[in-house]
Amino acid sequence: MALSKYFSALRRARQLARAEGGLLPAAAKALRLFRQGGVQGIKQALRPPAPAAPAPSNRPADNEDYAFEVPFRAPAERDGRRACAIIHAFYPELCAEMRGYLENVPGQLDLYISTTSDEKRQAIEAAFAGYDKGSVEVRVFENRGRDIAPKLYGFADVYDRYDLALSLHTKKSPHGGTPLADWRHYLYEHLLGSPQIVASIFELLKHDRVGMVFPQHLFYLRPIMGWGANYASSRALLTKMGVEIHEGIFLEFPTGSMFWCRTDALRGLRNLDLSFADFDDEAGQIDGTLAHAVERAFLYSVEASGYQWAKVSVRALYPLPDTLIPVNTPADIPSGLARVYRPLLS
The missing domain is CATH 1.10.10 (Arc Repressor Mutant, subunit A)
Structure with missing residues (x-):
């Protein structure tokens, strides 16, 4: 002994x-x-560290979570649908970078930009001076609800004028340190990285009632994605829409709340008629607010509206190439969608 x-x-x-x-x-x-x-x-x-917690059971294994590879080999030219971008610019100093990405959208794109002060509004208008792809409108709202409240409720009057909408914001993630420092660029590259990438997303939004297209998750985030403190609030929101979920339900959502969508795919959430006063006071929260709950409710609302959703990924930015589904012709989309899309409300 x-x-x-x-x-x-x-x-x-x-x-x-x-x-x-x-x-x-x-x-x-x-x-x-x-x-x-x-x-x-x-x-x-x-003492050896405790083993890492297993991935949530309502998330797929990394090697079984598929996304369409963008750009497609030969995406079709843009059709005649009207498109807008609804942007929250809390950090006006990032607008020049964003404008460069927006130039990759083929054809017309009207901009609706929210911010939180008149001083910021002036900086934003200067950053977009001379923008020639469409109109630019900047609105000032109180600093509540991050990008979510302005996007859905500050611009509630905008959606019915358009067929497609891009959700974007001047994202910084100071709470995440080095691993999240490049998250903004990752999302921008997936949604707006080239005219061919945007054309590929437009192509997806023509097929099989796809209502929303968003980036495959930043790989660093995959092990920590979950309901967190947001399940009860998300469920309450969805119940008001007539959508019932349970805690073990498959979880999927556009992390970072940036995406392209058909405007009527968001009608369920928009019709909740929430106001800025319903959202939490801003205190630097990283989870558990109404904005975080809405973010997790997006795809359930999309499905309840009769639509499907799809994820896209740029090969050079994602470490699991075997999970990327190339599209050589539009005929490849239906079979690819059968692997990418996992019904949430089935």
Whole structure:
């Protein structure tokens, strides 16, 4: 017994030495841990970390979650449907970058931009001066509901004038550090990265009643996607629309709340007639607000409106190439959709 304890202690000492970069730093740390918690303090520090929590059971395995590869080999030219972009520009300094991406949309695209002060409005109007693909309208709203409240309710009067809408915002993710620093570019590249990518998305929105197209999830986010603190609020919203869900239901949503859609695919959420006052006071929350609940309700609302949805991915930006479905001709879309689209309300 004594011998086994000796070897156990020796293994722990070696572990500590490796972790701390040598015997002297390890000895210093061991002394500090001993003073704080005795032998148990050292054991606790050397205890192996708990295994990572398994992926939520209502999310597919990474290698079984498919997306259309964009751009398609030969996307068709844009048809005559009218399109707009509904944009929340909390950070006007990012508008020049965004404008460059918007230039990749073939043909007409009217812009409806929200922000939170007159000073920001002036900066936004300057950034889009001379925009020649359509009209530009900037509205100022109170700082509630992030991009969600302005998108759905601040511009509620806009949707019925158009067939297609792009949801975009000047996203920063300071809470995520380095792993999320490039999330904005990832989303922009998938939605607006080239004229061919936009044309491919327009092609998808013509087929099989596809009502929304959004980027495959940033790979870093996949293990942590879940309902979080948002299930009850999402369910309450959907119940008002006559849509019932249960907690084990398959979860899918456009992370980052950026997407292209048919405007009538959002009618269920828009008809809830929420106001800015219904949304939480802004306090830097990273989860659990009404805006987060709406984000998770998007696709259930799309399906309840009789539509399907699809995800797209750029091969160079996603590490699982076997999950990307190429489209060589429009005839490839129906079979690809059968793999990409997973009904949520079946």
